[in-house]
Amino acid sequence: xxxxxxxxxxxxxxxxxxxxxxxxxxxxxxxxxxxxxxxxxxxxxxxxxxxxxxxxxxxxxxxxxxxxxxxxxxxxxxxxxxxxxxxxxxxxxxxxxxxxxxxxxxxxxxxxxxxxxxxxxxxxxxxxxxxxxxxxxxxxxxxxxxxxxxxxxxxxxxxxxxxxxxxxxxxxxxxxxxxxxxxxxxxxxxxxxxxxxxxxxxxxxxxxxxxxxxxxxxxxxxxxxxxxxxxxxxxxxxxxxxxxxxxxxxxxxxxxxxxxxxxxxxxxxxxxxxxxxxxxxxxxxxxxxxxxxxxxxxxxxxxxxxxxxxxxxxxxxxxxxxxxxxxxxxxxxxxxxxxxxxxxxxxxxxxxxxxxxxxxxxxxxxxxxxxxxxxxxxxxxxxxxxxxxxxxxxxxxxxxxxxxxxxxxxxxxxxxxxxxxxxxxxxxxxxxxxxxxxxxxxxxxxxxxxxxxxxxxxxxxxxxxxxxxxxxxxxxxxxxxxxxxxxx
Ligand code: 3ON
Ligand code: FE
Numbered sequence: 001x002x003x004x005x006x007x008x009x010x011x012x013x014x015x016x017x018x019x020x021x022x023x024x025x026x027x028x029x030x031x032x033x034x035x036x037x038x039x040x041x042x043x044x045x046x047x048x049x050x051x052x053x054x055x056x057x058x059x060x061x062x063x064x065x066x067x068x069x070x071x072x073x074x075x076x077x078x079x080x081x082x083x084x085x086x087x088x089x090x091x092x093x094x095x096x097x098x099x100x101x102x103x104x105x106x107x108x109x110x111x112x113x114x115x116x117x118x119x120x121x122x123x124x125x126x127x128x129x130x131x132x133x134x135x136x137x138x139x140x141x142x143x144x145x146x147x148x149x150x151x152x153x154x155x156x157x158x159x160x161x162x163x164x165x166x167x168x169x170x171x172x173x174x175x176x177x178x179x180x181x182x183x184x185x186x187x188x189x190x191x192x193x194x195x196x197x198x199x200x201x202x203x204x205x206x207x208x209x210x211x212x213x214x215x216x217x218x219x220x221x222x223x224x225x226x227x228x229x230x231x232x233x234x235x236x237x238x239x240x241x242x243x244x245x246x247x248x249x250x251x252x253x254x255x256x257x258x259x260x261x262x263x264x265x266x267x268x269x270x271x272x273x274x275x276x277x278x279x280x281x282x283x284x285x286x287x288x289x290x291x292x293x294x295x296x297x298x299x300x301x302x303x304x305x306x307x308x309x310x311x312x313x314x315x316x317x318x319x320x321x322x323x324x325x326x327x328x329x330x331x332x333x334x335x336x337x338x339x340x341x342x343x344x345x346x347x348x349x350x351x352x353x354x355x356x357x358x359x360x361x362x363x364x365x366x367x368x369x370x371x372x373x374x375x376x377x378x379x380x381x382x383x384x385x386x387x388x389x390x391x392x393x394x395x396x397x398x399x400x401x402x403x404x405x406x407x408x409x410x411x412x413x414x415x416x417x418x419x420x421x422x423x424x425x426x427x428x429x430x431x432x433x434x435x436x437x438x439x440x441x442x443x444x445x446x447x448x449x450x451x452x453x454x455x456x457x458x459x460x461x462x463x464x465x466x467x468x469x470x471x472x473x474x475x476x477x478x479x480x481x482x483x484x485x486x487x488x
Contacts, residue, residue, distance in 0.1 A: 109261065437460045
């Protein structure tokens with residue numbers, strides 16, 4: 001008889017610790033540091049994610065419904081300072097004052113009182129929890145179904161909502177995954193932020209915004225595509241924006257009747273193709289129109305990068321065999337990791353001449369949160385950083401940092417297992433760098449042994465060697481979503 005190794009790299013109890021709320025707001029110099037913070041590392045790391053997993057003891061149904069909390073770690077001359085603050089959204093303020101859940105969430109949170117308390121309530125709570133960027137002289141907290149919140153970059157105080165000089169209207173969506181073109185052809189090589197918004201329905205409107213370094217919307221164009229879309233992320237190249245239309249359908253009836261949340265009415269369709277929507281960035285000046293290509297069914301939240309190669313667009317993405325449905329009666333803390341399919345790194349080759357798509361698996365290891373050197377966005381690139389499972393097979397929590405050399409196939413791993421849990425890595429360029437991986441990778445690691453989080457700094461060119469500095473925070477930070485680094 002064969003004995004199967006069933007030992008896991010984690011315990012469920014440890015993993016669950018990272019999903020406790022953090023109610024306090026801190027402001028301190030980080031004095032508990034192992035190793036040395038590189039003195040050339042200067043600037044500010046901003047991170048966003050759900051800070052509250054409950055409202056005064058009432059559990060929210062899914063972490064994606066949690067109120068946005070910004071963490072800010074600034075580095076000056078080898079010293080680091082920490083600050084965190086909740087985004088003062090209307091919903092956060094109202095619920096904190098009331099001491100109870102007042103809004104339905106997209107991912108299953110319902111107002112207490114059953115369907116009668118939720119029926120015909122279509123209000124969205126803009127929770128500002130997905131990403132945070134510094135652009136156009138403004139710090140913006142993003143949530144893809146509504147407008148950004150504008151924050152003070154030093155105090156993290158909420159200053160209001162951002163409409164880009166009237167370009168957005170009240171409540172209008174603005175994606176949480178902007179891409180920065182490091183050298184925009186249409187702007188004589190100046191950097192440009194590219195983002196999108198989704199207005200779903202029987203057909204879906206995708207609007208593209210290009211915003212210059214002064215924060216001005218310099219190009220904007222809208223396109224209607226057939227069918228419902230749930231699009232969380234996209235990729236750019238110098239000439240295109242590319243969106244994956246995952247094969248899903250939306251049945252609004254249980255949502256309207258107060259039985260299910262909007263996100264719980266999205267159903268994955270394993271027998272329908274994934275569509276790739278290719279929109280020229282020069283639209284409508286360019287002569288080409290929107291192209292739609294098709295490939296096999298699958299689900300993608302996040303893309304790593306894309307680039308043009310002759311007639312092809314190459315796209316690297318984290319692919320799931322299916323979208324696990326958010327179940328109304330389930331508790332996300334009790335998820336059975338082994339029962340769901342892992343995210344895996346795939347490369348898609350879109351041939352724009354004959355409209356075919358070729359797909360290959362680059363790494364089958366369970367992974368999420370891809371990240372790259374900002375200088376190679378939309379260009380051919382060599383190095384990719386990701387969160388990954390500790391073990392090379394199976395589905396499990398993200399405990400490791402994985403670096404993939406896409407040219408040689410070499411992989412480097414640093415794992416925080418058994419008691420550490422990894423969050424999105426952020427690449428920071430070393431001043432004067434000549435090589436793509438000359439810099440650092442910054443990531444928050446939840447340390448279950450001390451119920452606190454560490455900011456780890458790794459040498460991006462040598463991940464195997466492990467952290468060169470570990471900054472112990474005085475508390476934990478709930479598992480987050482996305483963030484960014486500004487060199488000031
Ligand atoms: O699609 C329609 C339009 C739209 C924008 C309908 C809709 C209501 C579903 C909608 C809203 C979408 C929203 C609000 C999406 C928010 C997503 C979010 C907050 C996070 C997504 C995270 C994705 C991943 C893959 C996270 C993974 C995390 C781990 C593996 C571990 O922590
Ligand atoms: Fe995301």
